[in-house]
Amino acid sequence: MRLFVAEKPDVARELAAFIGKRNKASPKKEARYIEVGDTIVTWARGHLLEQGEVDDYFLDVPRTKENSSRGRLYWQHVPLPILPKKFLYVPSKEDSDRSAQLKEIGRLMKSATDIFNAADRDREGQLIFDEIIEHFGISGKPIKRLIFSSLDDAALERAFNSAVDNKTPGIFNMGLAAKTRGQADWLIGMNGTRAMTLAHVTPAKGAGSLNVGRAMTPTMSVVVRRHLEILNFKSSAFYVPMVELPDGTVLEWKKRLDESDTKGLDANGKIIDRALAERIVKAINDGLEGEITEAKSTERREEPPLPFSLPSIQSELSKKYGLTVEEITEACQSLYQKKMQTYVGTDCPYLPEAMHGEASDVLNGLKAMFGKAVSGTNVTRKYGCWNDKKLSGEGGAAHHGIIPTGIKGSISSEAERLVYQAVCNRYIAQFYPEHRYLAISLKAAFGGATGDEFNATAKAVISNGWKDVEGEGDTNEDRTTDNDRTAPDSKAGAQKPSDMGGRKG
Template sequence: MEKLFIAEKPSLGRAIAENLPGPKKNGEGYIQAGNDVVTWCFGHILEMPYPEAYNPEWKSWDLKHLPIIPPRWKLEPKRDSKDQLKTIKTLLAQASTVVNAGDPDREGQMLVDEVLEYLGNDRPTKRLLLSATDPATVKRELGRMQPNDRFRGLYQAGLGRARADWLVGMNLSRAITKTLSREHMISIGRVQTPTLALVARRCDLIENFEPRDFFDIEATVHESSRDPADDSTPRLTLAFSPQKDEDRLWDQAEAKSIAKALKNREGALSKMTERKKERPPRLFTLPELQKFASKNLKLSASKTLAVAQELYEKKLTTYPRTECPYLPKEQEADVPDILDAIGQAADESLVNARARLQNPEARPSVFNTAKVEEHHAIIPTRNPLPEGLSDQAVALYKAIAMRYLLMLAPDRVYDETLYTAVWDERTYKAKGQVTVSPGWTTIAGKAANDKALPDLPDGARVTVADAKPRKRTTRPPDYYTEGTLIEDMGSVAKYVQNDKLKAVLKENSGIGTAATQAQTIETLKSRGYITLDRGKLKVSELGRSIAHNLHPLLVNPDLTAKWEMDLKRIADGDMELSEFEGNIHRFLDYILKWAKDRQGEVEIAGEPAKTKGRGPKKGGGKRRKAA
C-alpha cells in the first residue's frame, strides 16, 4: 500500500476515494483505490476517560480528592468505534505513507492525529485540507498536500482545549455541587458557564427594566422668503433626537416649552449631500449563517449546523465550521463554474437571481488569501442544487448561493443628504437618501430604502412653521435568540472590562468556536439551565442561581476568552501546551479554595427548566457526567 488516507468521517472518505486513480474496491471500513486505501474515523473514536480510570478512588465525588489532575493523560477507544480502530491499526501497518484527512480545523487535526499517536504511527505523514468535497477541489488539494508536522501546533491546541474542558468540568462540577448546592448536580464548563451568564444577564436586564418616557422635538420649517400659505412652498421636518441618555429630554413640560419657543423662529439651514456606497452583505461564516437561519428560517443553531454539514457532505457547499468571511485569491478561477451551477439550480428564484447578475466581478477585498486562515467562507460548489432535498436544505443552500451572487455584484450607490439647523445650542436634523445605482439590491430583490427630502439650498434662511414634542419610551434589549446569542459569544469583547484583553479579543474569537457554540447552547438547554420559548432564550431558576452565585472568573467571559486566545497562540507555535496547562492548574487551585471558603455562605438553588430529555438530577453526589 502506498498511501493510507484517514478521513474524519465516512462521507469524506468516499469523496476522497472517488477522486483517487485506479479501480475501487470496498472493504470493511475502508475503500481500496488503486495502490492507495482510504479509511475513516466517526468523528472522535477515542475519548478521555472519567477520573476513576486513573484512580478508582476518584469515582467518588469527594472534596478531598480535588483537584483531580491526571499524572499522564489517557485516551480510550469509544465502545462503538473499537472495530474501526482495529481496521485503522491493521491498515496502518501496511502503509508506506499516511495522510491526515481530518476536517480543516483544530478538531479535525486533533481527532486523526490522536489516533495516529495512540497507534504509535512512525510513517511519514501528510496533511490533506479539504474545504469542499466536489471533484475539482478534491483533485486540486490532493496535488498539494503538506507535511503533517506543519500542523503540530494545531494538534497541540486541540489537546489543550480538550484537557482544559476535562479539568474544569470534572473538578469544578464536583466542587460546586458539593459546596454550594444541596439539591442539584451543578455542571460547570469552560464555555457553557460564561454562556449561561450571558443569557442570565440579558434576562435580568429585561425583567428588571423600568421604561422611561422621553421626548424628541420635531420642527417643520420652510424658507423664510417663501409664503407659508402657498401649498407649493416646500416644507422640511427636522428633529432633535439625541441618542445619549444625558442629552435626552425627560421632562414633558420642558419639551413642550422648548417646542412652543421654537415656533416662528428663524435660523440658517445647513445642507450636505454626499455620494456613498453600500456594499453587499459579507459571505457567510457559520455564526452569521446561524444568525440568519435563526431569524429567517426559524432553525436552531445546532440544526443549522447539521443542515450545513449535510450540504457539505452532498458536495453542494463548502466546509461549514468557519469563522472566516474571505476566500483565497486562487478561487477567483472557480467563479464561472460556480455561477453556472447556481444558474442550473432546481430552484426558479436562484436561476432568476443568477440571470440578473450581468457583469460579475471578484472583489479583491473578498478574494484575499492573507485573511484566510484554517478555512474560508461558506460558498456553493460547482455542483448545481438537485431536486429531492429537504425544504431546510434547499432554503439554506439558497441563502448561501444568494450571498455568493451578491458578493460578485456592484455596490449600491446613493446620495445621502443631511440638513441641520441649530436653535438654543440644540441641533435639529433631517437625513434622506436617493439611490443612484441599485447594484446588488437588484439581485437580492431588495426594495430601495429611499427617503427623498425637499430640495432646499445650503445656507437658506428658514422659519419654524410648527414644532411639537414627540413622546418616546425607552425599551429593554430583546431576549436572545440562538442566532443573536452566538453573535454575542463571538463579539464578547464588548463585555470585557480589561482594555488590553478587549483590544486583542476584537481581533479573535470570543467564547468557544464556530464548531462548538451550537453544542454549548444545546448542552445548556438539555441541563435545564435555559429554555427556548417561542424562539427566545430564557434562563431557568436554577440557571439564574448558578450565574448569580458563582465566582466572577467562572461566569465572566474574560477568562475563557483569554484561554481561547492562548489556544490560538499554541496553534501558531507561540505558546507551549505545558504552559497553558499550568495556567489551568493554578486557576483550579484558586477556585477550589474559593468554593470551600464559601461553603455555607452561598447556596445555588432553584428549579431547572423542563427539557424533552433527561435534565439535571436532584441530589449532589456520585455523578459521572461533569463536563
C-alpha cells in the same frame, strides 16, 4: 498499500469514488473500509478516543464501601485540584462499534506503506486523526495531509496534488490547539464542578451538582447579568419635539444648545418635562424662526457583505425565515455532502485569493438556477473578501467562507433551498458593483445659540449594485426619521416650519 483516513463515512465514500476514477479501479465496500485497487479508504466517525475520566487517574487507590460505589470513587475522596501529569485518551467504553472501528484503523495503519489524513480541515479534524496516530504509536512511514473544502473532483484533485506532511507546523499545530482546548475544558469542568458541588450542595440543600465549564459558565454569566438588567430596568418617559419644514423634511429635537440649561432634562440630555417639550413646540408654532446651520451630502459606497461563515448563516436565516440552528446546520452539511457547496465547519467569512480564478466556472455552474443574477456579474471585480491574510492557519490549512461549487445537485428540503439560495446570492453579489448612495444630513437651530438643535438624516440611492442580488434593493430613499419623504433640500439658511408635533418615548 496506501491508506486514507476520512472523518466520516460519507466523505470516505466520495473519496473512494474519486480515487477509483483517478486510478481506473472499482471501489469494493467492506464493513469498515473501502478497497480501491492498492488503496484503502476508511473513516473515523468523529473522535474515536475519549478523554479519561477522573477515576482513570486514581486506579492505584483501593476501592472500599466507604470511598466508592461500583468502582467509582466518591467525590469527597478525590483531592482537588486534579492536575494530570499526562492526559489519558481511551477508546469508548460505551460504544462498541466505535471501539471496533478504532481497532480496525489501527490494524490498517500498521500495515500501510503510506498514510493520508483526509479528516475535515479544521482543528478538530486534525486532532481526530493525530490522536489515532499517537494512540497506536505509528511512526517511520510517510504521513500526508489532504486539504480540501469541497468534495467535487476539482477540489479533490487539487488536494492530491498539493498534499503536505502531516507534521507541517501550521497544520499539526491546529490539532495541538484543539487538544489544548479539550484539556482546558476537562481541567475547568472536572475541578470546578466538583469544587462548587462539594462546597454548596448538601442533603439539606438538595441533590445534584453545580456544573462549571470553560465556555458554559462565562456564557451563563452574561445571560444572567443581562436578565437582571432587564428585570431591574426602570422605564422613563421622554419627549421629542418634531418640526416639519415646507419641503416636507422632518427634523427631530436632539439637544439644548445651552449646555448649562438642564432644566427639564435628564442626565442624558433627554426632555423629561412634558411642559418643556410643549413650550418648544408652541414657540416654533408661534413663529420662532429656525436656521439650517449645517447641510451635508456625501456619496458613500458599500461593498457586498462577506461570504457566510456557519455562525453568520445560522444567525441570518434564523432571523429571516425562522429556521432553527439545527435545520440550517443540517442543510449546510447535506449540501456539502452533495458537493454543491464548500465545507461548512468554518467561522471565517474570507476566501483564498487563488479561488477568485475559479469564479467563471462556479458562476457558469449557477446559471441554470440563477441565470438572471449571474448575467449581471463581472468576474474581474475583486472585493476585500478575497484575502489570504484573513484566513486562519498556515500552509493552506485554513477555513474559508461558505460558497457554492457550481456543481448541480438536487434540493431535498425547504431548509436546503433557503440555505443554498442565500449562499449563492451572497457569492454572486461579490461580482456586482458597489451599492452607492447619498448620505444626507441637516442640522437646524431654533432660538439662536441658547435655543434647541434639531436634525434629520436621509439616504438617497444612486445605484443598488449588489443589493439587487441580495434582495435588499431600495426603490426609493431609506430615511432614518419616522416619515418617508424625499431627501431634504441641502441649502443652509432660514426656514420656517409648516407644522409641529411632539412624540413621547
